[in-house]
Amino acid sequence: MYDVVVIGGGVIGAFVLRNAVKRGLTACMLEVRSDVCMGQSKANSGIVHAGFDAAEGSLKAKFNVLGNEMMPSVASELGVKYRNNGSLVVAFSDEDVKTLYLLKERGEKNGVKGLEILTKEQLKKLEPNVSDKAVGALFAKTGGIICPYELTIAAIGNAMDNGAELMTDFDTARIDGGFDGYELIAYDGRSVRARTIVNCAGLGSRKIASLVGDNSFTVGGRKGEYILLDRESGDFVSHTLFFTPTKKGKGILVSQTVDNNIILGPTAEEVTDGATYTTAEGLAAVTAKAKEMCDNVPFYNTITSFAGVRAYCDRHDFIIEESKASKGFINCVGIESPGLTSAPAIGEYVVNELIGRLLPLKDNKNFNPVRTPDYLFKRLSREEKNEIIKKDATYGRIICRCEQITEGEIRRALRENPKAKDIDGVKRRTRAGMGRCQGGFCQPYVAEIIADELKIGLDKVTKSGDGTQILVGKTK
Numbered sequence: 001m002y003d004v005v006v007i008g009g010g011v012i013g014a015f016v017l018r019n020a021v022k023r024g025l026t027a028c029m030l031e032v033r034s035d036v037c038m039g040q041s042k043a044n045s046g047i048v049h050a051g052f053d054a055a056e057g058s059l060k061a062k063f064n065v066l067g068n069e070m071m072p073s074v075a076s077e078l079g080v081k082y083r084n085n086g087s088l089v090v091a092f093s094d095e096d097v098k099t100l101y102l103l104k105e106r107g108e109k110n111g112v113k114g115l116e117i118l119t120k121e122q123l124k125k126l127e128p129n130v131s132d133k134a135v136g137a138l139f140a141k142t143g144g145i146i147c148p149y150e151l152t153i154a155a156i157g158n159a160m161d162n163g164a165e166l167m168t169d170f171d172t173a174r175i176d177g178g179f180d181g182y183e184l185i186a187y188d189g190r191s192v193r194a195r196t197i198v199n200c201a202g203l204g205s206r207k208i209a210s211l212v213g214d215n216s217f218t219v220g221g222r223k224g225e226y227i228l229l230d231r232e233s234g235d236f237v238s239h240t241l242f243f244t245p246t247k248k249g250k251g252i253l254v255s256q257t258v259d260n261n262i263i264l265g266p267t268a269e270e271v272t273d274g275a276t277y278t279t280a281e282g283l284a285a286v287t288a289k290a291k292e293m294c295d296n297v298p299f300y301n302t303i304t305s306f307a308g309v310r311a312y313c314d315r316h317d318f319i320i321e322e323s324k325a326s327k328g329f330i331n332c333v334g335i336e337s338p339g340l341t342s343a344p345a346i347g348e349y350v351v352n353e354l355i356g357r358l359l360p361l362k363d364n365k366n367f368n369p370v371r372t373p374d375y376l377f378k379r380l381s382r383e384e385k386n387e388i389i390k391k392d393a394t395y396g397r398i399i400c401r402c403e404q405i406t407e408g409e410i411r412r413a414l415r416e417n418p419k420a421k422d423i424d425g426v427k428r429r430t431r432a433g434m435g436r437c438q439g440g441f442c443q444p445y446v447a448e449i450i451a452d453e454l455k456i457g458l459d460k461v462t463k464s465g466d467g468t469q470i471l472v473g474k475t476k
C-alpha cells in the first residue's frame, strides 16, 4: 500500500509526488492518458507570474508569490531552463494607469517585491516595439518565464528517480474504502491501494472527487488559443507584456519564451469538451490584440498555433484541502493560472501541511533533488560535444535540424524517467519537432528511433498514444 496516490500527471501532481518522496513517503502517480503532462500543464503561457493579479488573502496570491520565489532554485535543481525576464503591464489610457497603481498596491500587499510604475519613455526604452499608443507600465522585476512541460516532466522524473512510481492509462472506475485503506480500481481491472489520495486531475478532478462522494465543486473549461513565432523573431520583445486587466480578464500577452520563441495569446473562451483545436476566430483575436500591443509584429515567422484549456472552479480560487466527504482524500482542484507558478509551493504545502496531519513525515536522507539536465547539446562547446560523442556516437547524429537535437538525446528521453513512448512524448522531452519545420523533416527518423528502442514495428509507433498510429501498412 502506498502512503500517497496522486491522481493526475500535470505540474501540480508532479510537485506533490516529488515532495512526498522527499518527505519519506511511498508514492505513486496515476495518469489516465498514455503519458504525463498532456493537460493544462503542456499548453500554457509559461509565465512565472510575479503575484500582483490575485486578490489579497486568496490561495492564488499566497502560492503565486511563494512559487515565484522558489522557482529559480527548483528550476536549477531540476535542470530546467528558467529566465527572470521581468514583466510589464502596459497601460493605454489614463484609466489603465489608475489600474496600474491599484495592481502595484495589491501586489505589495501580496508580498511582491520590486514593483515600479514606468513612464512611456522608460517603457519604450525597455521594449522599443511596444505600440506608440502605450502611455506607461507596471514593471514587475520578479516576473519570469519557464518551459511548462520541461518543468512538469523533470519534477516527475526526479520523483521517480527517488522511488516514486507512475502508472499511465489508469482510468479509475471506483474508489473503495477510506483513509489508511483506499483501493483505486481501474476500468481495465488494475488496482492500487493507498493511505491517502491527492486529486490533481485538472479537468477530470470533479469526476474523481465524486468517486468518494464529494460533489462540493464544479469544474469548467476555458480555452486559450496561441500563436507561436520562430526563434528568428526571438528578440522582438524581451519582457512579458500584458494588457492592463479589465473586468473581462487579463487579455492576451506578448512574450519571449524560455526557448527564444515569441508567444502571442491566449484567448479565453468557455468550452465544454476540453478539446484543444484552434479556430480562425480565436487566432484572429490573438492577431488583433498583438497588433494593438506592438508595432510590426513579425507574423511572417509564425510556426504553429495551439490551445490549452484552463480547469477553473466555481469557487474562483484554488481549492487545496482535505475533502469533507472522505478523510485522507485531498483535493488540489481549480488550479488555473497562476497554477504553473504556484506548483512548487502547492506541492510543499500539500505534503508538509495536509498529508503531514495524517501521516508521519521524515526527511528522506537518500532524496537527491538534482536531476541531470539533458545535455542540451547545441549549447555545449565543441570540446564538450566531442567528449560526449567519444563516449556515445549517437550524440554525433543530428535528428532535428531546426532545434539541433541529436539521436542521443532522443534515445535518452525514451530511457529516462518518465520514459517517452511516442512522438509527442519525445517532442515534449527533447524539443525534436518543435522548430520551424514542426517535425516535417525529423518525424520519420524519430519514429524509427522509437521503434528501435521500444522493439516494436514502425506501424506500432504512435503520435500520442493509442489510436494515433502514423503508419497503417505498406502501400507497395
Ligand SMILES: Cc1cc2nc3c(=O)[nH]c(=O)nc-3n(C[C@H](O)[C@H](O)[C@H](O)COP(=O)(O)OP(=O)(O)OC[C@H]3O[C@@H](n4cnc5c(N)ncnc54)[C@H](O)[C@@H]3O)c2cc1C
Binding pocket: 007, 008, 009, 010, 011, 012, 013, 014, 030, 031, 032, 033, 036, 037, 038, 039, 040, 041, 042, 043, 044, 045, 046, 047, 048, 049, 170, 171, 172, 200, 201, 202, 203, 204, 205, 207, 208, 223, 224, 225, 266, 307, 308, 309, 310, 311, 332, 335, 336, 337, 338, 339, 340, 341, 342
Ligand atoms: C491557456 C492557459 C494559460 C496559462 N498560463 C499560465 C501561466 O502563464 N502561468 C501560470 O502560472 N499558470 C498558467 N496557466 C495555469 C496552469 O497551466 C495550470 O494551473 C496548471 O498547469 C494546472 O496543473 P494541474 O496539474 O492541476 O492540471 P493538468 O496539467 O491539467 O493535469 C491534470 C492531469 O490529470 C489527468 N487526469 C484527468 N482525469 C484523470 C483521471 N480520471 N485519472 C487520472 N488522471 C486524470 C490529465 O490527463 C492531466 O494529465 C495557464 C493555463 C492555461 C490553460
